[in-house]
Amino acid sequence: MRDHRDLQAMNERSLAQQAAVRRATFSPEEVKTLRPFSIWEISTFILDVQADTLRKKLADDPSLPQGVVEPDGRQRWFSLDEINELRRRIRLRGRSLLPERPRGRALRVAVSNFKGGVGKTVVAQHLANAAALDGYRVLCIDFDPQATLTHSMGLAEVKEWNTVWGIMCRDLCREADRIADSYDDPNDCPYPSSDELPEDVRSIGSQRAPDFIQPTCWPTIDIIPSCANSAFVEFASAQYRALHKAWTFFGCVARYLEELPDDQYDLIIFDCPPAIGYQSLNAAFAADILYIPSGPGYWEYDSTTSYLGQLGDAMQDISEGFAGLAVDAGLMLPKTFADIRVLMTRYESNNPLHQAMMDAFRNVFGADVCQHAIEMTRAVEQSGRFQMSIYEQDYRDMTRETWKRARQSFDRAYDEFKETVLRAWIQQQNEQEVA
Numbered sequence: 366m367r368d369h370r371d372l373q374a375m376n377e378r379s380l381a382q383q384a385a386v387r388r389a390t391f392s393p394e395e396v397k398t399l400r401p402f403s404i405w406e407i408s409t410f411i412l413d414v415q416a417d418t419l420r421k422k423l424a425d426d427p428s429l430p431q432g433v434v435e436p437d438g439r440q441r442w443f444s445l446d447e448i449n450e451l452r453r454r455i456r457l458r459g460r461s462l463l464p465e466r467p468r469g470r471a472l473r474v475a476v477s478n479f480k481g482g483v484g485k486t487v488v489a490q491h492l493a494n495a496a497a498l499d500g501y502r503v504l505c506i507d508f509d510p511q512a513t514l515t516h517s518m519g520l521a522e523v524k525e526w527n528t529v530w531g532i533m534c535r536d537l538c539r540e541a542d543r544i545a546d547s548y549d550d551p552n553d554c555p556y557p558s559s560d561e562l563p564e565d566v567r568s569i570g571s572q573r574a575p576d577f578i579q580p581t582c583w584p585t586i587d588i589i590p591s592c593a594n595s596a597f598v599e600f601a602s603a604q605y606r607a608l609h610k611a612w613t614f615f616g617c618v619a620r621y622l623e624e625l626p627d628d629q630y631d632l633i634i635f636d637c638p639p640a641i642g643y644q645s646l647n648a649a650f651a652a653d654i655l656y657i658p659s660g661p662g663y664w665e666y667d668s669t670t671s672y673l674g675q676l677g678d679a680m681q682d683i684s685e686g687f688a689g690l691a692v693d694a695g696l697m698l699p700k701t702f703a704d705i706r707v708l709m710t711r712y713e714s715n716n717p718l719h720q721a722m723m724d725a726f727r728n729v730f731g732a733d734v735c736q737h738a739i740e741m742t743r744a745v746e747q748s749g750r751f752q753m754s755i756y757e758q759d760y761r762d763m764t765r766e767t768w769k770r771a772r773q774s775f776d777r778a779y780d781e782f783k784e785t786v787l788r789a790w791i792q793q794q795n796e797q798e799v800a
Contacts (some may be wrong), residue, residue, distance in 0.1 A: 397519025401442035475652035477637035484710035489636040494756040495779035501631040507591035515590040518581040523592035530598040536617035538570030602643040619651040661719040703789035712738035737777035
C-alpha cells in the first residue's frame with residue numbers, strides 16, 4: 366500500500382531532477398540569461414530593415430549601441446536593451462521603429478483551456494517573448510500551480526504568498542474592510558473585517574502591489590510567478606468564501622491590476638491552469654481577450670467544447686449571483702471580452718487528420734479560429750524540453766532552416782495576435798474618450 370509519503374518522496378526525487386535540468390539548461394549559477402541577437406536576426410525578424418541599412422546607421426552614428434563583434438569580425442551581436450535603444454533612436458525615412466501603442470491601460474490576454482497538453486504555456490511564453498522583441502513591455506501572470514511559465518522565465522524559488530494566492534488574500538482583507546466600513550455601525554456588518562480573518566491571510570494582506578511582481582531574464586518582461594505550493598489556493602479560496610460570503614472572489618486580480626499605473630506595461634498575459642476554478646475565473650474576469658489554444662485532435666476539440674460551456678455557465682452563475690455585490694465592489698457584470706480567439710497548436714500542415722480537424726474547428730467556430738496555427742517542428746519540441754522559447758534558442762544550435770521555420774510559425778501567430786490586440790486597444794481607447 367502507498368500513501369502521501371510516497372507522493373512526497375516522488376516529489377523530492379523530481380525536484381532534484383529539476384535542479385539538474387536547470388543547471389544544464391541555464392548558467393552554472395542556475396540563473397537564466399537571455400542570449401544576444403545577431404544583425405541578421407535584428408534586421409530580418411525584429412526591426413524589419415535591410416541589414417546593410419542597419420550597418421550603415423551604426424557606422425554613421427558611433428553613439429548608437431554597437432553590439433559585440435565576433436573575433437573573426439563576421440557577425441555582430443546585440444542585447445535586447447541595445448535593440449530597444451536602436452528602436453527608440455533610429456528612424457527610417459521618417460518612420461519610427463517603435464510599436465503602435467494606443468493610449469490607456471495595458472491590454473490583458475488570458476491563455477486558457479482546461480485541457481492539459483494543448484500548449485497554453487508555450488503560447489503564453491512565445492506571445493510574451495515575441496511582444497518583448499517587438500518593443501512592448503509585458504507582465505506575465507502565472508495562474509498555474511505547475512509553474513511552468515515561471516520556470517521558463519528563469520525563476521526557481523518562489524514563495525506561495527508572492528503568487529496569485531497572495532493577491533487573493535490581500536484582496537480579501539481589503540474588501541472585508543471596505544464592506545465593514547460601508548456600515549454606519551461596523552457592529553451591524555454581518556461579515557468579518559480583516560481583523561477577524563485568519564492570521565496567515567492578515568499577514569499577506571499587508572503587502573504592497575509591487576511586492577508580487579518579479580523581474581525575469583528578459584529586461585522588458587516581468588512576472589507574477591506561481592509555485593507548486595500555490596496549488597492549495599482552490600481549497601483556501603473556498604474556505605475564505607465561507608468566511609466572507611460577500612467577497613467578490615472572482616474580481617481579485619482585476620482590482621489588483623487597476624492599482625498598477627497605466628503606462629507601466631503594454632501587455633499583460635495570463636497563463637491559466639488546466640481547470641475552471643478560482644484562479645482561472647479571476648483570469649477570465651480580468652482579461653480583455655480570451656485566447657483558447659487547442660490541439661488538432663478530436664479529444665482536444667471535445668475538451669475545448671466542454672471548456673467553453675463550463676466557463677460560460679460559471680460566468681453566468683457569477684453574473685446572476687453577484688449582480689448586486691459586484692456594483693459596490695467596482696466590477697461590471699456580465700463580464701464582456703473584446704474578442705475570443707481559438708488557436709490551433711501542434712499542427713502539422715501535411716497531416717490529413719490535422720487538416721480535417723482544422724476544417725472542423727473553422728466550420729464550428731468560424732472567424733473566431735486564428736488563421737495561423739502553431740506548427741509542430743523539432744525546434745518547438747525542444748522549447749518545452751529545454752524551457753526555452755524559439756526566440757531564446759540560438760539558431761546556431763540547429764540547422765538555420767529548422768529554426769527559421771519555427772520562428773516564422775510563431776511570428777505569423779504573433780502578428781495575428783497583435784492585430785487582435787490593437788483592435789481591442791483602439792476600441793478601449795475610444796470608449797475611454799467617450800466616457
